[in-house]
Amino acid sequence: LEVAAPPPLDNDEPAYWRQLREYQRAAAQFHAERYAEASAQFSQIGASADHPMRELGRYLALRSEVRRAVKQGQKADQAQRELAYSALERRGRAILADASLASLHQATRATLRSVRVQLTPQGAISDLSQHLADAAADPFIDDRLGDWGFAMRLADERPDFRVARIKAIRGQYEIGRA
Numbered sequence: 001l002e003v004a005a006p007p008p009l010d011n012d013e014p015a016y017w018r019q020l021r022e023y024q025r026a027a028a029q030f031h032a033e034r035y036a037e038a039s040a041q042f043s044q045i046g047a048s049a050d051h052p053m054r055e056l057g058r059y060l061a062l063r064s065e066v067r068r069a070v071k072q073g074q075k076a077d078q079a080q081r082e083l084a085y086s087a088l089e090r091r092g093r094a095i096l097a098d099a100s101l102a103s104l105h106q107a108t109r110a111t112l113r114s115v116r117v118q119l120t121p122q123g124a125i126s127d128l129s130q131h132l133a134d135a136a137a138d139p140f141i142d143d144r145l146g147d148w149g150f151a152m153r154l155a156d157e158r159p160d161f162r163v164a165r166i167k168a169i170r171g172q173y174e175i176g177r178a
Contacts, residue, residue, distance in 0.1 A: 003032035035068035081119040
């Protein structure tokens with residue numbers, strides 16, 4: 001994608017407007033699918049205590065890394081995808097541990113669940129299957145039913161998900177075992 005980042009503002013402009021331009025520049029990198037650059041810029045925003053977009057900076061850095069990992073994960077083996085997910089989970093847990101980012105905790109949890117399904121489908125589907133098979137368990141806690149639906153839609157699109165889906169169902173209900 002060709003998305004031109006707006007130029008930085010001159011140093012004689014008020015700090016507030018320069019900071020908002022930094023955010024626009026990071027967002028342009030994200031939309032141009034230059035996720036490493038976007039992540040670095042959003043991380044810098046998130047680390048700036050006086051930045052008006054500080055809260056979003058840390059979360060959007062995570063989202064940039066998620067997009068990059070999913071894009072690279074299509075070519076990676078299972079071990080590489082699991083390592084990528086572990087790194088993303090650590091980054092997300094840091095956001096969840098920060099009370100000042102409470103407004104982003106729900107979105108962060110949803111992002112981590114989504115990327116888990118995308119990068120480690122067998123583990124995610126297996127865990128979802130176990131939870132949903134328990135009649136006493138609430139299928140709406142952490143949107144497990146929604147995550148299951150997301151995983152099944154991906155299963156229809158990607159062969160590696162179909163294999164994970166079949167193995168999870170067979171393992172849960174012992175279908176196809178002699």
